[in-house]
Amino acid sequence: MTTIQQKIKTIKEKKQAIILAHNYQRPEIQDIADFVGDSLDLSRMAANTKARVIVFCGVHFMAETAKILSPNKMILLPDIDAGCPMADMVTVEEIKKLKSIHSDAVVVSYVNTPATVKAESDYCCTSANGLRVVSAIPEGKKIIFSPDKYLGSYIIKQTGRDMILTNGFCPTHQTITVEGILQLKEKYSQAVVIVHPECNSEVIDIADATLSTNGMCKYVTDSEANEFIVGTEIGIIHRLKKENPQKQFYPASERTVCPNMKLITIEKLLWALEEDAYQVEVPEDIAEKARMAIERMLAVV
């Protein structure tokens, strides 16, 4: 163990802290975390942990969600600039306007949204449970879904539901192209193509499976195949290799790197623990309304 890893371990125990890391984090962050998972898993962990402090190695909306679910805990984000461009592609004003036009609609927000948008929503969902959340809404109900138009289109296709979509997308996942995947398929003809539903619809159409990051981990472990072309942020490949050392993984694009996820470094993680920074807060009136949408999501799964 390096000195910095040792220091993190010591201070974490002293402060009764837990380190949660998203599947897209750097390998050294994943390796030192108490728990690595997707947004849904991490929300559940944040809601149930007995720790006093949660250090969230991910992006801002994830730390906000942890604060909403655990208002009495200290939630730390090691780099306050670790945001999510997709989450910033929808505003609370846009949702309020859509609600005024479609007053009978149910509002479903992807977890990649600011707390203010969640507070105007009936349900949250993640890529792991979006299909189940939408399917749980009574047939015939109009649905407003934001911000990811590609995840929204995928859910429409799978469920046949009529949804009003906003215009958000993940810039990182747009580096994955049909051409790139077909080139890799020429080289690795036996490889199974797994992609995230934040990819564009053409990419999803040629994939063998469309899965959340945790869904990918389970799929790969259960699969008899030995080679996979992986269409999501390349941080996931560290976990896939660790859990399946005998299998081969090829990123669908080497450029699929989320610059925001990569802002979290091991040095910043140590600093966050030493300085109790940056503390993420959500005003209680917003948190109370947002909590209902998140808890409804957790109840569906």
Ligand code: SF4
């Ligand atoms: S990978 Fe995309 S959706 Fe995820 S945090 Fe980065 S920009 Fe946001």
